Amino acid sequence: MTSDSSSDSVDDPLFNSGHRIFSNKDLLKIGHVPEADRIVGRDEEISKLAKRLNGAVHGYSPENVMIYGKTGAGKSLVSRHVCQRAQNAADSSVDIGIAYIDCAEDNTETQAISSLAAKLNDESKTDITVPHTGLSTSKYYKLLWKTLDAQFDSVIIILDEIDLMNDDSVLMKLSRAEEAGKIDCSIGVIAISNRIQYVDNLNERVKSSFQHKELFFKPYDANQLREIMLNREDAFQDGILSEDVIPLSAAFAAQEHGDARKAINILRHAGEVAYEEEAEMVREEHVRQAQQHAEKDRFRELVNGAPTQAKAALLALTELSVNASDDAFLTSRVYDQYERICGHLDIDTLSVRRFRDILKEQAFLGVVEIEKINKGSAGGIHLQNRLIEDPQVVRETILEDARMQDWSGK
Numbered sequence: 347m348t349s350d351s352s353s354d355s356v357d358d359p360l361f362n363s364g365h366r367i368f369s370n371k372d373l374l375k376i377g378h379v380p381e382a383d384r385i386v387g388r389d390e391e392i393s394k395l396a397k398r399l400n401g402a403v404h405g406y407s408p409e410n411v412m413i414y415g416k417t418g419a420g421k422s423l424v425s426r427h428v429c430q431r432a433q434n435a436a437d438s439s440v441d442i443g444i445a446y447i448d449c450a451e452d453n454t455e456t457q458a459i460s461s462l463a464a465k466l467n468d469e470s471k472t473d474i475t476v477p478h479t480g481l482s483t484s485k486y487y488k489l490l491w492k493t494l495d496a497q498f499d500s501v502i503i504i505l506d507e508i509d510l511m512n513d514d515s516v517l518m519k520l521s522r523a524e525e526a527g528k529i530d531c532s533i534g535v536i537a538i539s540n541r542i543q544y545v546d547n548l549n550e551r552v553k554s555s556f557q558h559k560e561l562f563f564k565p566y567d568a569n570q571l572r573e574i575m576l577n578r579e580d581a582f583q584d585g586i587l588s589e590d591v592i593p594l595s596a597a598f599a600a601q602e603h604g605d606a607r608k609a610i611n612i613l614r615h616a617g618e619v620a621y622e623e624e625a626e627m628v629r630e631e632h633v634r635q636a637q638q639h640a641e642k643d644r645f646r647e648l649v650n651g652a653p654t655q656a657k658a659a660l661l662a663l664t665e666l667s668v669n670a671s672d673d674a675f676l677t678s679r680v681y682d683q684y685e686r687i688c689g690h691l692d693i694d695t696l697s698v699r700r701f702r703d704i705l706k707e708q709a710f711l712g713v714v715e716i717e718k719i720n721k722g723s724a725g726g727i728h729l730q731n732r733l734i735e736d737p738q739v740v741r742e743t744i745l746e747d748a749r750m751q752d753w754s755g756k
């Protein structure tokens with residue numbers, strides 16, 4: 347179905363009432379890549395990224411880039427947008443390939459490489475067939491090198507949510523392929539993560555071969571969020587949004603950090619709630635309902651995607667929060683509980699220092715709030731940790747993970 351087909355569909359009263367609210371709902375899909383003039387406040391990031399990839403457009407090596415930023419900061423969007431433009435702008439003598447891998451889905455080395463080979467291979471040009479499954483990792487690499495050399499001068503590979511990939515050697519092998527003489531085609535990798543410590547934790551060998559520049563995406567402010575939504579207002583029928591809907595959605599999304607994903611989700615969901623209620627217009631009350639829903643969803647996603655150690659740390663904080671009247675706890679106390687959990691689940695117990703880093707990262711992601719408490723000259727500075735979302739919701743989400751379930755009987 348094309349994106350605007352909804353406007354010329356058959357007028358059956360049984361099915362058409364959704365169109366009273368939306369005229370082109372696809373504009374509010376998260377994976378949708380809007381045209382350049384709908385992208386707000388990212389000119390600098392777009393031009394910096396373009397500079398790094400410029401080589402690919404003119405037939406020499408692009409640079410590798412690591413993009414960081416909180417969720418909903420436009421990292422995936424900007425990467426896809428710039429790659430599309432690079433492909434369009436390529437010199438006529440340069441064949442440039444683009445591939446997007448979502449590492450949340452393709453989270454093993456074999457899956458990622460087979461997916462890359464399949465996406466980049468145009469069978470009609472190469473006569474190469476890439477089977478979906480069944481080959482060894484090294485065979486998939488060979489197919490990938492073959493299909494690249496058969497078609498391209500350079501390729502840009504987006505590895506989105508790279509922190510969810512369970513093996514970082516993909517980065518090393520992709521970055522070394524040309525240098526090691528495996529291919530003539532040059533490869534540029536855009537790796538995207540919302541975990542700021544991702545590179546620090548990479549294996550040393552990977553770190554030294556994945557030479558890259560870093561780009562950091564700042565959160566949006568409420569004005570930018572408003573503009574992002576105004577630029578997609580035509581997803582709705584004319585006049586169906588009451589005046590306060592967009593400003594209120596922007597305010598909600600700006601509250602914790604400026605998250606455009608949340609802004610757009612709230613807006614879409616508000617429309618859906620209004621539709622369910624058969625309301626004449628989308629109003630403030632629909633936005634409020636949508637906000638509560640979006641908050642729980644966002645949180646579930648964050649906690650679900652967290653590594654085991656982070657889940658154990660969060661579970662420790664959760665247990666304390668559920669069982670005490672307080673909601674903020676000193677790091678040492680959370681650590682004691684964490685040690686008990688790790689012992690029970692038979693997983694490694696990290697040092698206090700690493701444990702503190704995990705909590706810091708969870709604070710960066712907006713799961714935990716950390717407050718400094720100054721206990722005077724003798725007592726020094728202590729940190730207190732608090733869960734931002736309802737501890738029961740966090741607990742339920744963590745215990746969905748099979749590795750953590752042994753704790754539920756406690």
Ligand SMILES: Nc1ncnc2c1ncn2[C@@H]1O[C@H](COP(=O)(O)OP(=O)(O)OP(=O)(O)O)[C@@H](O)[C@H]1O
Nearest residue numbers: 376385386417418419420421422423540574606607
């Ligand atoms: N500057 C922008 N202008 C217009 N729309 C934007 C902008 N930034 C983000 N969006 C929209 O907000 C949503 C979330 O953006 P995106 O998926 O790029 O975020 P992200 O940084 O990749 O987040 P995550 O880390 O959660 O994957 C998308 O629908 C995207 O189109």
Ligand SMILES: [Mg+2]
Nearest residue numbers: 421422423506
């Ligand atoms: Mg993304």
